[in-house]
Amino acid sequence: MRSRRHAIAISALAVTLIAAPLTACGTDSDGESASSSTVSTTPLNPFEQQRYDGVTALLDQLSATLSSGDRAGLAELIDDAAPAEFRRRMEAIAADFAGPDEPIKGSGPLKLKEFRYRVAPQNGPEHLLDETFVAQLEDAGASDTWVSPVYLNYALGGASSPGLDEPTVTLNESLTFARYGDDWKVVGEGGLAPDPTPETVLQSNPKAPEMGPWEFPGLAATDVSTSGGTSTVLFYRGSQKAATTASRILPASVNDVTKFWGEDWVRKAAVISTATDEQFAGLTRTEPGTTSAAAAATVFAMVDKQNKQVIGQRIVLTPAARSLPAASLAVVLRHELVHVAARLVTAENVPLWLTEGVPEYVGRKGTYREFVDAAPELAAAVAAGDVPKALPSDGSFSVTSDDARLAYQSAWSFAAFVADAFGEGKLKDMYVNVAKGGDTATTEAAIKDALGVDKAKVVSDWQAWLTKQAR
CATH class of the missing domain: 1.10.390 (Neutral Protease; domain 2)
Incomplete structure (x- = not known):
């Protein structure tokens, strides 16, 4: 049985006489609502199959190009009509995987264990582009357009390969594609097409988009040996000091939690040190500024009870954590690691x-x-x-x-x-x-x-x- 939900536990900063935070965590579960529509199992007709195969080939190229940091190759896959914001987003992701222009000692670019886009089942009515935009694409030579949901399957890895061994995480997106001859290009996000879902339904299910750590620039990774295997600490430009401290104290923090909980947990973790409120809010799906007094949060995407594993579990440090001394940060990490250890039960x-x-x-x-x-x-x-x-x-x-x-x-x-x-x-x-x-x-x-x-x-x-x- 898989229970899909997104939860957050926030550790708040508090000044005590020994300058360590009395962590304060709140839990908020944001379960995904089941769709009232069904996924069609009808075999694809030749036109649909050709469309599916063409976009699948494009997504394979896009996955390899982004994860290898090939910024030059990326330009060939993006449509000239793509919005500038979307183009910048894709370029920033490729730049993150390419690594910083000035390497940081003891770290490197994130080397993912897995990173693959694939076409997801169409759930509900198809989204259609505005006729004016379709005409613009056709004038440029496009013979077909398609707005489709896609899955992004990924597993973190680390600064080295294989890095952190974690189960695959699935992010849900929607992308717009255009066909030129036998090839397809990415036009932008699915939001280019109006959503036919009734507004009342959209308003009753508000959700911040799920995102990976590569959505923000300046990402780097370092690997840490912990008792359960390799852990990884990711950080952004401006949060290196907190990441360095976290890397140093993480093995002992894992051991301290094991002394209490026992060895029946993964005994490793993914830690992300953020430098801005935007980064923290994006990775935890919270509103920017609502956790200004926080030190850290634990998040996860899904509990797979059948296989006894938690998918997408992360400890995310806030920008405020950068000011904590090592002893205080150790309190925060031990607290959050108990959430990691106890999540399955x-x-x-x-x-x-x-x-x-x-x-x-x-x-x-x-x-x-x-x-x-x-x-x-x-x-x-x-x-x-x-x-x-x-x-x-x-x-x-x-x-x-x-x-x-x-x-x-x-x-x-x-x-x-x-x-x-x-x-x-x-x-x-x-x-x-x-x-x-x-x-x-x-x-x-x-x-x-x-x-x-x-x-x-x-x-x-x-x-x-x-x-x-x-x-």
């Missing part, structure tokens, strides 16, 4: 006090001396007699909420309490049990099954522990 309807508290516990472990260092707002509240009456609700974790910092600190403290009172093994057991999802009764039963006591007792003991810690 984490359902979508799991309470955030669990999915953020446990990663925060692992991320922060060993970085503070006193309770107040790790949770200053919570310590102050408890000392003033305002002990949390319950575990924080999901709504209190919103990064725009005034209660967010207190919610994250409370979640961390509950995980820290469970580890202190029952042991880290039981903390992981509680995560795995509760992470299966379910209603309130199911969650309470999962806690009791893991810890041997009911939720009310655990929460009561946590409250007493907080009072003692905050003295």
